[in-house]
Amino acid sequence: MMGPAHSLSGAAAWLGVGAAAAWLENPMPWPVLLAGMLICSGAALAPDLDQKSATISRAFGPLSRALCGIIDTVSTAVYNATRGKGERQRSGGHRTLTHTWPWALFIGGGFSAIAYFGGRWAVLVILFIHMVLAVEGLLWRAARVSSDVLVWLLGATSAWMLVEILDRPGNGADWLFGADGREYLWLGVPIVVGALVHNIGDALTVSGCPVLWPIPIAGKRWYPLGTPHFMRFRAGAWVENAVLMPAFMVLGGAGSLVALGVV
Numbered sequence: 585m586m587g588p589a590h591s592l593s594g595a596a597a598w599l600g601v602g603a604a605a606a607w608l609e610n611p612m613p614w615p616v617l618l619a620g621m622l623i624c625s626g627a628a629l630a631p632d633l634d635q636k637s638a639t640i641s642r643a644f645g646p647l648s649r650a651l652c653g654i655i656d657t658v659s660t661a662v663y664n665a666t667r668g669k670g671e672r673q674r675s676g677g678h679r680t681l682t683h684t685w686p687w688a689l690f691i692g693g694g695f696s697a698i699a700y701f702g703g704r705w706a707v708l709v710i711l712f713i714h715m716v717l718a719v720e721g722l723l724w725r726a727a728r729v730s731s732d733v734l735v736w737l738l739g740a741t742s743a744w745m746l747v748e749i750l751d752r753p754g755n756g757a758d759w760l761f762g763a764d765g766r767e768y769l770w771l772g773v774p775i776v777v778g779a780l781v782h783n784i785g786d787a788l789t790v791s792g793c794p795v796l797w798p799i800p801i802a803g804k805r806w807y808p809l810g811t812p813h814f815m816r817f818r819a820g821a822w823v824e825n826a827v828l829m830p831a832f833m834v835l836g837g838a839g840s841l842v843a844l845g846v847v
């Protein structure tokens with residue numbers, strides 16, 4: 585899928601998690617629902633930081649382009665080191681390591697640890713990164729027309745405001761994991777959900793997604809998992825705009841009503 589569909593699927597997924605949390609009697613205060621939704625929609629774009637040509641590789645200027653190069657190299661190396669006998673050698677890492685469940689857990693756990701040990705500034709940086717990705721994903725071409733600096737400013741101000749709101753008592757800095765230094769441990773949860781939802785989105789496209797690596801399927805460790813072939817479409821096809829994105833909006837809206845206890 586393309587960026588906007590990925591980001592919207594991430595936002596809808598977090599609102600669904602919010603509905604589930606309310607049902608399990610651990611409801612999210614509204615700032616957690618809002619911040620998590622934006623983080624999740626940014627995180628749902630991040631797995632594509634494994635190729636320099638992706639639009640998203642420009643999100644943080646030369647910094648993210650360099651990061652893309654590193655992730656591409658590491659992904660290619662991991663792929664070639666762990667591929668099965670029937671799997672061909674590859675020279676590019678797109679849709680490999682960052683499109684798997686171990687990566688989703690690693691990146692979510694990593695950001696939670698950074699939030700835990702790094703304190704307020706670490707939380708602000710994590711929010712800033714994901715707000716910029718969310719703006720890039722949700723506004724897509726519109727964000728490209730404006731300047732990078734404007735997008736970064738928007739990311740920085742929204743990160744700052746969200747932390748100000750979340751820090752107030754009862755607003756959910758301590759959601760799920762409790763207080764006493766464990767505030768913001770939950771930041772990793774929307775990041776894991778976003779990465780997994782990205783993989784599911786890619787599994788709907790023609791090329792599939794090796795989400796279960798390193799569990800072998802039919803002798804292949806990088807088996808491109810996907811829906812039955814009649815349900816697949818090309819990335820960027822009309823199905824994304826005409827069917828999936830409206831569906832994500834409706835599902836997200838329904839999820840938010842349940843999450844906030846309106847219905």
Ligand SMILES: [Zn+2]
Nearest residue numbers: 631632683786
């Ligand atoms: Zn992808």
